[in-house]
Amino acid sequence: MDLTNQSRRIKMNRIAFIVLAVLQLRVSLAACDTADYSNSSPVELLQAYIQINTTTYNDLSEAVEFWKKLAVLADVPVNVYEIVEGFPIVVLKWAGADSSQHSIMLNSHMDVVPAALEDGWTYDPFSGHIDENNVMYGRGTQDMKSVSIQYYTALRRLKENNVTLLRDVYMTLMPDEEVGAEAGMIPFLESEEFAAMNVGIELDEGTSFPLPVIAVFYQDKVxxxxxxxxxxxxxxxxxxxxxxxxxxxxxxxxxxxxxxxxxxxxxxxxxxxxxxxxxxxxxxxxxxxxxxxxxxxxxxxxxxxxxxxxxxxxxxxxxxxxxxxxxxxxxxxxxxxxxxNPQSPATIVNASNPYWNAVTSAAEELGVQLLATIPPGSTDARHVRNAGYPALGLSPMPNTELLLHAVNERLAMDTFLDGIDLYEKIIDNLANIPADYTAEDGTEYLKVTAR
Ligand SMILES: [Zn+2]
Incomplete structure (x- = not known):
């Protein structure tokens, strides 16, 4: 054995290692500066979004930049409205074939409730760590950054597959759902921008469910x-x-x-x-x-x-x-x-509501079971219903432990990916409800249940 050669080889290896490490560092720095997500998978997008700490009252400009980049990638227009300073509302528009028809509003909120490693998290709540079982840990994995990425990915797939949508579809991203929506949904519903969207139905968040069903919220307790x-x-x-x-x-x-x-x-x-x-x-x-x-x-x-x-x-x-x-x-x-809060009406969940039919037939096609639900709490959707528009809340997380706002909030990535398929069908169905099929006045699909 030639010792000189061996030590030279070790030295060379060490130099190569350092060079590689430096290169890698430069690459990852470059990735931070110019991350364009053009090659990111949906799971990587969710991970990147979880890594932006959007705890309510934090500066949301990084999240806004994230969505602007995703809008550019999807080649769709994006607008940012700041009705209350420091609380941006982001709106992405997927134009349909006939913009005079009532549109589909896919709402989610950017903000999350606070989380810290010291609270007992197994991994940093803003790391989006994926464990050996392909489960992603992080604040917002259930409530509700997963849903935002699912909407987005489903819409991109529809566009890439040249699926025509009759109606406009909007993705709206709110800044302050977790603290009452005073700077987000409530003033947005009164804005000209919202009026111009000509909304027919709003989709919003639901919840995880420990059984093989997806809860669909149709009314909120106030x-x-x-x-x-x-x-x-x-x-x-x-x-x-x-x-x-x-x-x-x-x-x-x-x-x-x-x-x-x-x-x-x-x-x-x-x-x-x-x-x-x-x-x-x-x-x-x-x-x-x-x-x-x-x-x-x-x-x-x-x-x-x-x-x-x-x-x-x-x-x-x-x-x-x-x-x-x-x-x-x-x-x-x-x-x-x-x-x-005033009592909030219920969205009608039977065959007389074409929006409900569009959602349920999508689920049927995929063999997914939906369960019309009145939850114990409330979401932004109550404001939408109060303003006279039907709204349904669903987060496609069947067979998932309820960990919204909890320590070790997490989501199985298989469940996350299945949810994209479901939204693809739901959006396709909703946006292609025939032109003469929906009522001019959204309150036709609402009913007041208070006696
Ligand atoms: Zn939420």
């Missing part, structure tokens, strides 16, 4: 939040006033009333089918504030109560019930609404 202030005598901690004259005593009465109502509703919730949270009103006392010192009887105790109205609940009757419960709890108790 939120009421109230703050109750119980005023009572304040005195030294050694004095002994009547219970019902103290702030805490009054608060006890308020809590008893609301828990009584909660217990009734809980009985209804226990027997409610998993796809219908509309039949009960949830009530949770989420904040109890008050007190100044350990030896002072407080003059004020405040309660914050979160209520999600059953979909058949009459708003006036509910308001009267709240007032009565508080009035019966004692004197000097005041309350105010923090949030009082």
């Amino acid at each position: 939120v009421w939040q109230i703050k109750v202030d119980c005023h009572g005598v304040s005195a030294h901690g050694s004095t002994f006033p009547a219970t019902n004259e103290t702030a805490t005593g009054k608060c006890r009465n308020v809590m008893n009333k609301f828990f009584e109502f909660r217990d009734e509703q809980y009985e209804l919730a226990k027997v409610a089918p998993p796809n219908d949270a509309g039949g009960y009103t949830s009530v949770n006392i989420n904040k109890i504030n008050g007190g100044t010192a350990n030896n002072v009887i407080p003059s004020l105790i405040s309660l914050t109560i979160d209520i999600r109205l059953g979909t058949t609940v009459n708003e006036e009757q509910m308001d009267a019930k709240i007032r009565q419960m508080i009035a019966e709890s004692g004197s000097n108790i005041t309350f105010s609404y923090i949030l009082k």
Whole structure:
């Protein structure tokens, strides 16, 4: 064995390794600067999107750039509207053959709820790490960056396969769904830009489901939040006033009333089918504030109560019930609404609605089972329905553990890819509903269910 030659070879190898490493570094730096995604697979696109930290209130300009690049790649126009400064709304347009027809609006939100490795994540929540089972971890994999990439990929495939769409299709990307849409969907629905889109149906987010079905949200429960202030005598901690004259005593009465109502509703919730949270009103006392010192009887105790109205609940009757419960709890108790969303109508989910037929026939063709669902919470779609347009919420994640907003939010990439096939069919069907098949007024496909 020639030792000199061997050590020379090792040295050469080491130099080659360093050169390669430097080259690789330059390539990856270049990829960061000029990433154009032209050769990216859908999974790589999702990964790149997850890696942009779009936690609500973060600067979204990187996400906006991402979508601008994808629009260029798809050769479709893109517009960015900033109705409220710092909260961009991105709109991509796939023009159909007849723009006078009602369009299809595919909505998703760019923002995600906060996540940090320290919360107990196995991988960095903004890495889009894919494990050995082909499951991608990351904030937004379920809620709802996956859906945005699915819409986009499906639309690109349709275009590349020269599938004609009769109706315009818009992808809209919102900045602040997770905190109430005050800068996103709510003002957007009142904008000229939205009016010009001439929307016929809006698709929005749904949820993952642990069974082999995809939930389709057709109505949202709305939120009421109230703050109750119980005023009572304040005195030294050694004095002994009547219970019902103290702030805490009054608060006890308020809590008893609301828990009584909660217990009734809980009985209804226990027997409610998993796809219908509309039949009960949830009530949770989420904040109890008050007190100044350990030896002072407080003059004020405040309660914050979160209520999600059953979909058949009459708003006036509910308001009267709240007032009565508080009035019966004692004197000097005041309350105010923090949030009082109006009841939201339901999208009609039967054969009389051609949009519903388009979605269900796509699922049938692919052997996918849909389940019309009223979820316990709410999405941006409630604002759309309130504005008079039918909306359906679905995120194609069957057989998937519910991890929206959770630690280790993740999605199997096979499920993600299947979802693209489903959207391809759904979009093709929706955008090709014949011209004379949809009502001029979207409220024809909505019904108010509150009694
Ligand atoms: Zn969401």
